[in-house]
Amino acid sequence: MDGLLRQSDEDVRLWCPSMQEVTEVVHSLGTHDPALPPPGPFPHSGSMLKSAASPRWSEQQDTPREAALDISLSCICKFLTLCALAQPGTYTDRHLLGLMELLCRASLDVGLRLLPKTDLQQLLLLLLENIREWPGKLRHLCCTLSQASDHHHNLLALVQLFLDVTSRSRQLRSQLSLLIIARLLGRQEMLPLWQEKAQLSSLSQLLSLMRPSSLEQYLGSETLPLGWEKQPKASAQLDHKVCYLCHSLLTLAGVVVSCRDIAPDQRGELQLLCMQLDCHISTHIRESPQAMHWTKLKDLAAQTYIRWQELLAHCQPQAQHFSAWKAV
Structure with a gap:
């Protein structure tokens, strides 16, 4: 920062931390999560990070754990933002991808779930813009982030870290959301997700x-033993899990559509999506005063349907545009 503020004609080379140094700083916060690689030879390898749930951090003695972790990560993000702005060519594309993966995983700590992540979101936008081989690196980044956790709540949180404000972040949000949906439903290898x-x-x-x-x-076949239907407690837990998963999936589906510019020739596909939403989700949600979680899901389905209908209204077929112009 002194180098940035110093007014001089001399060529000042600012120091930017390497991936190894950033990883060591993250470890100094007290993480014991095996998903984060131990400090070692640079460069960081994405293959060292295995799928895991939210990281766990050691307790801080002087301040509450959540506040200490939030302040530390905020300072790290602010400094890395300064480095990325001052010297955008310092990090290679591979380093940028590894840095985004590392910080996204760290953000999944359960102690941070209710705290704003403004500094991290701004940094991620800047790192995306600094990638040279775009969109060539988009697929690698989406595949890496989609494996960052096994829980749909965490994966949705990762998508929401990337703000819908730039072309690249919109591309990432849309493609990553589609990939996560396919992975959660076991259809990742069966559909042309990259076309x-x-x-x-x-x-x-x-x-x-x-x-x-x-x-x-x-979910019943994956997580519950045989005969779970006769166990009221297990049945109730499954009911909540189904609603929770459907809520995340529908939210991700909304991201896929909202991040795209719907062309007139895609109007029929969006109409089909509206029909699918009404046929397969809205009409199959059973509401009752004892199951308000289903009411919340039905509200989300209704809001999603309205947004998609608004997109349809702004995406008229080409023939209608031509006829209107000709009439004038």
């Missing part, structure tokens, strides 16, 4: 699998 013109049709096929009854069968 831009086929993404809405892929989402339509995935939306048909988001029916609560289908999710109940899927």
Whole structure:
């Protein structure tokens, strides 16, 4: 910072930390999560990070754990933002991807779930813009982040770290959301998720699998023992899990659509999505005063349907535009 503020004609080379140094600083906060690699030879390798749930951090003695961790990560992000602004070419694309992965994983600490992440969000936007081989690195980044956790809540939180304010962040939000939906539903290798013109049709096929009854069968076979239907407590827990998962999936589906510029030739695909949403989700949600979580999900489905209908209203077929112009 002294180098930035000093007025001089001499060529001042500012110091920027390496990936190894950033990793060591993150470890100095007290993380014991195996998902974060131990300090070692540079460069950082994404293969060292295995899928895990939220990191766990050691307790701080002087201040509450959440406040200490929030302040520390905020300072790290502010300094890295300064480095990325002052010397945008310091980090290679591989280093930028590794840095985003490291910070995104650190942000999943349960102690940070209710705290704002403004500094991290601003840094992530800047790091995205500094990637040289874009969109060539988009696929690698999406694949890496989609494996950062096994829980849909964490994966949705990662998507929401990237603000919908730049072209690159919109691309990442849309592609990452679609990839996460396919992974959670076990269809990651069965659909053309990377073909831009086929993404809405892929989402339509995935939306048909988001029916609560289908999710109940899927989760029941994966997590519950045989005969769980006769256990009221297990059945109630599964009911909440199904609603929770469907809420995350529908939120991600909304991100996929809202981040795209719907062309007139894609209007039919968006109409089909609206039909799928109403047919497979809205009509299958059972509301009752004893199950307000389902009411919340139905509200989300209704809001999503309205947003998609608004997009349809602004995306008229080309023939209608031509006829209106000709009439004038």
